[in-house]
Structure formats: structure tokens, C-alpha cells
Amino acid sequence: MNSLKRWRTCFAAMLLLGGCVPGAQETDVDSSKPTEFGYQTTPRTVRLLEGEAAYNFYCIGCHGENGLGNGPAARFLNPAPRNFQDAKFKFISTRFAELPTDQDLFRSISNGLRGSSMPAWGHLPAQTRWALVEYIKTFSDIWQRPPTPAIPFVTDPYVEAADKSAAIRRGEVAYHGFFSCWNCHPAYVPAERISEYSVVLGGPPRSGLRDGLNQAAIKTDEEDKTIFAPDFKRDYIKAGTSVEDLYRPIAAGITGTAMPTWIDAAASGPEDEDGNKLVTQADIWAIAYYVQDLIKKRKVMIPSDAVVVRSNREMRFGELGMEYTAELPVVESEEFIEDE
Ligand code: HEC
Ligand code: HEC
Secondary structure, eight states, X not given: OHHHHHHHHHHHHHHHHXXXXXXXXXXXXXTTSOOSSSOXXXXXXXXXXXXXXXXXXXXXXXXXXXXXXXXXXXXXXXXXXXXXXXXXXXSOSSSTXXXXXXXXXXXXXXXXXXXXXXXXXXXXXXXXXXXXXXXHGGGOGGGGSOOOOOOOOOOOTTTTOSOOHXXXXXXXXXXXXXXXXXXXXXXXXXXXXXXXXXXXXXXXXOOSOOSSTTSOXXXXXXXXXXXXXXXXXTSOOTTOOSHHHHHHXXXXXXXXXXXXXXXXXXXXXOBOTTSOBSSOTTHHHHHHHHHHHHHHTOSSOOOHHHHSOBOOHIIIIITXXXXXXXXXXXXXXXXXXXXO
16 A cells, blocks of 8 residues: 555656646646646645655654554554644644644654654755655644744843853752742752742742652653653653753643643743842743753763664665655746646
């Protein structure tokens, strides 16, 4: 079925190249999906053809023929491959449960998700990765919605500082004192210090905190599967460990898990008697530096390229001659081009 689909795509592309497709005169053909007959050769159609071919070659085994996340490998995988019909994405720069931006999808596809079975596909040409972004959006009508804007990155107040220790200290206070990240992730200071930090940031003294405070709490995701909030001193970080890659999930939250959009909590944070804000959105940056510092303090640093499964196209498929690429027509402009 898989190879049949592939051949259909190649065949359709050959027809296209030959320019022998009849019936392109209709103007009401849906050009949002490649169809066998009645092609409207828009750049989008071409991208979708390329996306479909690449998907059927690289992604189908996990994400499934219809994007349901139920490919043959899926039953062995936890977390499960994303279901593209549900269109709920985790590593996004929009708010919790909103649709990701194209850039978000491109980033996840290019970098993979460490510690899960989602490989990095950065070795594929950028054009192919963009085609994949466009293709996986055809699995759900949710994408007909107008695009949701990304949460603006507030300015990083620490970006110029060569020494990040002020950011890290502030991050420790905010992480424990106001944001209570330790409800799910471990606390990295004793309970008395959490209480102290809470008071500093305009909150009440804290007592009776959860058991096992220095360990991650076990949570369940939307599908009731067990999921851990990572211990930053030990566990995999899926979407990257640069401060930007840490800022993003902290600010936006992680859809489908218990991790909420923190940038909004920061915006409505407490004030002192003079009306000065005790917590600001910029504190998300401080927390990102703090979390990165915890990651750096690991006893054994895991080299980034050792962790993600890398799919080396040349190595795996080159010798076998199993190249997926169909010859696709080159379309120069965004204008509609009618087949001869
Ligand atoms: C070996 C299995 C496997 C293959 C092959 C695979 N994926 Fe994934 N993919 C996963 C898993 C598992 C997840 C979910 C990880 C998680 O939830 O932490 C995922 C998640 C994703 C996501 C969601 C990211 C987010 O923010 O939620 C996208 C997009 C994605 N994959 C695209 C692709 C594309 C495109 C391909 C082919 C080029 C591909 N995947 C191939 C296993 C795979
Ligand atoms: C209600 C529970 C909960 C709270 C509170 C919470 N998180 Fe999370 N967080 C999670 C879960 C669950 C995951 C794992 C998601 C996954 O692996 O798919 C996670 C993942 C993360 C990640 C990893 C992202 C990646 O790329 O893998 C970071 C960073 C993070 N959280 C930071 C924070 C910070 C900072 C706070 C406080 C501001 C916080 N979290 C509060 C539940 C929570």
C-alpha cells in the first residue's frame, strides 16, 4: 500500500511533467490536495506532492498512512507518535492548545524530539521539510482556521550580560517562589527556601508542600498515559537546551500535558505597595537561564548529537537505490499555472 501510494505519486508527477493531464480548465477544482486527475499546478500542489512522497517514505511507519499516529511502529512507542488528525502539538510558540506556527513544525521536524522516538530530519533539504510541514496540515480541517499568532518573545534583559549569574539567581527565586514549577518538576532548594522566595515575590509563606519534593511528580497526559515532568538535572529535554528553546515551552506551555502557558501568569503577577511589579514576563527568561544552568550541572553531559536518532538517508537508503524523490515540475511563481 505504501509503495503503491508512492508509485501513484511518481506516476502523477510523470503525467504532470509530460503535460498530458486533461481537464485542468475547471476553476472549482480543489488545489489544496494533489489529485490524480485535473491537476492545477500551483506551487502549493507541487509542494504537497513532494510532502506526500517524503511523508510516505520517512514518516508513515510511525505517524501512519492517514496521519493518525498509528503506523506499524507506533504500538512499540511511548510517547506515541503525534496524531496529525487531532492536530494537537506540544512544542509551539502559540498559546496552550492553539495551532502551532509553520516555523514550530519546521523546527520539530528539523531537530527531532530528544528522548522520544521522533528523529531529527535536519539532513533533508529545507524545501522537503517545508513540504512536509504543508503536507501534514492536510490531515486535519482544523488548519482551515485563521492562523494563530505566536506569543511575542519579550526582550531578554540578560542577553548582553557576559555573566549570567544574576539571571540564574533570579530564575531560582521565580521558579520556586511564584511559578511553583516544583508542583510537577523537582524543587532544587529546600522547602524553607521555597517559602522564603514566595514571600519575596508577594505571596504567602508556604508549608505542607508535596511529598518527594526533590523528585519529579508522575503525571498523566490527555490520553491518560504516564508522563514525567523532566528533572532538569537528569532527564532528556525534547525540544532543545538553548535559552530560546527553553524559553518557548515555558512561556507557551506544552499542549496535551499539565504544563500551562506561563507567560500569562507572569503578566498578571503580584505588585508591591508602590505598584511595582514583583513578577514580570521577563522572569520567564530568568527561569530559562536557571533551567539551562541546572542542565549544565549534570554530572554526565550528553552530547547533543548522541541523543537524537539521526536518520542518515545516504547511509540507509543510498546503496539500496531506494530514493523516494519523484521528478517534480519546477514552478517559478506563485501564480496559477494551467496545464496544457
Ligand atoms: C520512529 C518514529 C517516528 C518517525 C519515523 C517520525 N516521527 Fe514524528 N514523532 C514521533 C513521536 C513518538 C512523536 C511524539 C513525541 C512526543 O510526544 O514527545 C512525534 C512527533 C512529531 C511532531 C509533533 C511535534 C510537536 O510539537 O508536537 C511532528 C510535527 C512530527 N513528529 C513530524 C514528523 C515527520 C514530518 C516525520 C517524517 C519526516 C516524522 N515525524 C517521523 C515519532 C516519529
Ligand atoms: C502541572 C505540571 C507542570 C508544571 C507546574 C510545570 N511543568 Fe514543565 N512540564 C510538565 C510536563 C508533564 C512536561 C513533559 C512534557 C513532555 O515530555 O511531553 C514538562 C516539560 C517541561 C520542559 C521540557 C521541554 C522540552 O523541550 O522537553 C521544561 C523546560 C519545563 N517543563 C519547564 C517548566 C517550568 C520552568 C515550569 C514553571 C514555570 C514548569 N515547567 C511547570 C509539567 C509541568
